[in-house]
Amino acid sequence: MKRLLPKINDLVYIQVASEIEKEEKIEYKSRISEMEEDSFLIEVPIPVDGGGMKKLYMGDELSVYFLTDEGVKNYFNTYVLGFVSDNIKLVRIRKPDPESITRIQRRNFLxxxxxxxxxxxxxxxxxxxxxxxxxxxxxxxxxxxxxxxxxxxxxxxxxxxxxxxxxxxxxxxxxxxxxxxxxxxxxxxxxxxxxxxxxxxxxxxxxxxxxxxxxxxxxx
CATH class of the missing domain: 2.40.10.220 (predicted glycosyltransferase like domains)
Incomplete structure (x- = not known):
């Protein structure tokens, strides 16, 4: 089965690795704004349940999923590479190897x-x-x-x-x-x-x- 990467304008749902268990359970949503060769640029995430923008730091590890056209969740792990400030601030995250994308969430961060x-x-x-x-x-x-x-x-x-x-x-x-x-x-x-x-x-x-x-x- 060929695994596909998310596309520009696709919504992605994110959990951020944290030493504090309560923080690690919070789910955020974002949108893929641009694609680069080895990375995605995404909008600054906001909590799914409402609230202000999530401040991310260089190196934050992320558990991400996106929905296929059939509504299936596809998961991958990645991390924050940096930030881009154009008209709006964007977050650069490492693009996953398509073979690493799974239908099961792997919460064991690196x-x-x-x-x-x-x-x-x-x-x-x-x-x-x-x-x-x-x-x-x-x-x-x-x-x-x-x-x-x-x-x-x-x-x-x-x-x-x-x-x-x-x-x-x-x-x-x-x-x-x-x-x-x-x-x-x-x-x-x-x-x-x-x-x-x-x-x-x-x-x-x-x-x-x-x-x-x-x-x-x-x-x-």
Whole structure:
């Protein structure tokens, strides 16, 4: 069966990956405004149930579906590449491989358990090194020692060390916002981050690492 991509002017329905379960369940709608070779430009999403426009960030991971002419839901996962401001603001999202489009929603966004070294610089220019709990194309979590005081909403400058299976290592610079902190019994905190600013090239490095990790998990 040939899988088709949505077309210009088609409505798409979107859920945004979030550390907060309530936010992840909100459904938004948008419209495809333009097509590019590797991406779609969509209107800024609005909640299906009404409300203001949804502010998206570079790297947000999205679960998207559109309806075929027969009314069948076709799902794909993608992420925000950037923004275009013409007469109206548009959001650029990665165009999926048609073969990845399914009739079943896959809510497992590209987030994998990973013990990685991350160098952190706080808004007060305090620097420390931590270890991640997990990482994905739109955010990560790390363990923070109790002597460092971090607040929700803080923007941190981070450098994540990614070791690949072929032996190469990449340092990926990321600006990320703290969306939640969770106090642990050990006295440390688990700090949950979403990307505020990351280049598409750096995100591709992260996604490559995540795919390698997912492949490892599947083959255990």
């Amino acid at each position: 987030r994998v358990t990973a013990d990685l070294e991350v160098a952190v610089k706080t808004p007060n220019n305090i620097r420390f090194v931590a270890r991640t709990e997990d990482i994905g194309g739109g955010g990560f979590s790390f363990y923070c020692e109790p002597q460092y005081s971090l607040l929700e909403g803080d923007i941190l400058h981070c450098w994540v060390l990614l070791p690949y299976k072929n032996g190469s290592i990449e340092h990926v610079p990321i600006e990320a916002e703290i969306v939640r902190t969770k106090k642990l019994e050990t006295g440390r905190s688990l700090v949950m981050m979403k990307f505020e600013s990351i280049s598409d090239m750096e995100r591709q490095k992260l996604i490559r690492y995540c795919f390698e990790r997912q492949f490892d998990f599947r083959n255990r």
